[in-house]
Amino acid sequence: MGIEIERKFLVRDTHMLAGQQGAFLSQGYLSHTPDATVRVRISGEQAFLTVKGRNQGARRAEFEYPVPIEDARALLLLCPAGHIEKTRYRIPVAEYVWEVDVFHGANEGLIVAEVELPDEHAPITLPAWAGEEVTDDPRYYNSALSLHPFREW
Amino acid sequence: MGIEIERKFLVRDTHMLAGQQGAFLSQGYLSHTPDATVRVRISGEQAFLTVKGRNQGARRAEFEYPVPIEDARALLLLCPAGHIEKTRYRIPVAEYVWEVDVFHGANEGLIVAEVELPDEHAPITLPAWAGEEVTDDPRYYNSALSLHPFREW
Numbered sequence: 001m002g003i004e005i006e007r008k009f010l011v012r013d014t015h016m017l018a019g020q021q022g023a024f025l026s027q028g029y030l031s032h033t034p035d036a037t038v039r040v041r042i043s044g045e046q047a048f049l050t051v052k053g054r055n056q057g058a059r060r061a062e063f064e065y066p067v068p069i070e071d072a073r074a075l076l077l078l079c080p081a082g083h084i085e086k087t088r089y090r091i092p093v094a095e096y097v098w099e100v101d102v103f104h105g106a107n108e109g110l111i112v113a114e115v116e117l118p119d120e121h122a123p124i125t126l127p128a129w130a131g132e133e134v135t136d137d138p139r140y141y142n143s144a145l146s147l148h149p150f151r152e153w
Numbered sequence: 154m155g156i157e158i159e160r161k162f163l164v165r166d167t168h169m170l171a172g173q174q175g176a177f178l179s180q181g182y183l184s185h186t187p188d189a190t191v192r193v194r195i196s197g198e199q200a201f202l203t204v205k206g207r208n209q210g211a212r213r214a215e216f217e218y219p220v221p222i223e224d225a226r227a228l229l230l231l232c233p234a235g236h237i238e239k240t241r242y243r244i245p246v247a248e249y250v251w252e253v254d255v256f257h258g259a260n261e262g263l264i265v266a267e268v269e270l271p272d273e274h275a276p277i278t279l280p281a282w283a284g285e286e287v288t289d290d291p292r293y294y295n296s297a298l299s300l301h302p303f304r305e306w
Contacts, residue, residue, distance in 0.1 A: 031186070038191045051183060061227065068154075075216060079188075
């Protein structure tokens with residue numbers, strides 16, 4: 001078990017992605033309840049089953065287990081709602097590495113940046129390309145995006 | 154991934170449990186949707202996270218992963234509905250070992266026997282203590298019992 005503390009921002013422009021290599025992620029949700037989301041994710045040749053507890057501001061409990069990729073493919077077929085597909089870029093900004101997610105499919109057009117922090121009150125250096133903070137906006141939870149994708153907002 | 158093929162019966166009498174050692178199981182559900190239940194189970198010093206697909210008669214997909222017991226204790230706290238507690242006895246009957254679950258708490262009074270089979274059409278020897286078959290009755294799914302326990306029926 002771990003505690004994930006993460007702040008999330010919209011992305012104003014994508015010049016910092018030029019020339020970067022991203023990782024294609026495909027994921028779905030076996031459970032969407034706010035108390036506990038259960039995510040299946042395939043990233044390259046790796047796959048994970050991840051349980052996350054309810055968000056309390058930027059903080060939530062997280063439990064992640066590697067699973068065989070064949071299992072993950074079959075588990076994705078059990079996910080009741082839409083899948084999320086996105087390309088993730090890791091962009092160092094001062095003391096942290098930000099994860100910039102460029103969404104595809106039904107969430108095409110959405111680009112979000114997340115930074116994981118050691119505690120909620122850790123100071124961060126906001127890059128110029130980071131826009132509005134959406135940490136507390138449940139529409140941007142990936143579990144919510146699988147049910148109510150960005151292009152339908 | 155595996156396929157679980159299981160038939161389930163009510164239990165008429167419990168004389169076959171006399172002198173047997175049972176294992177206390179505590180479990181909860183992170184997801185109750187029929188398409189995919191996600192179960193957390195603690196059995197003695199072992200714990201598992203298990204995803205099961207939709208029942209198709211006696212058959213369903215099953216994915217089981219061992220998890221640290223400390224994780225399982227924390228995951229049980231995330232389960233939105235009631236927990237299931239039961240004592241499981243393993244009773245050999247002819248060619249198979251039956252699992253007899255004696256429920257506690259809100260499901261006290263319910264005793265169910267399950268037998269796992271290599272295929273749906275495998276012949277089984279029905280012991281005298283096995284009563285009505287409830288394989289296809291969704292009220293007896295453990296995920297359903299956590300939401301609508303036997304004593305409230």
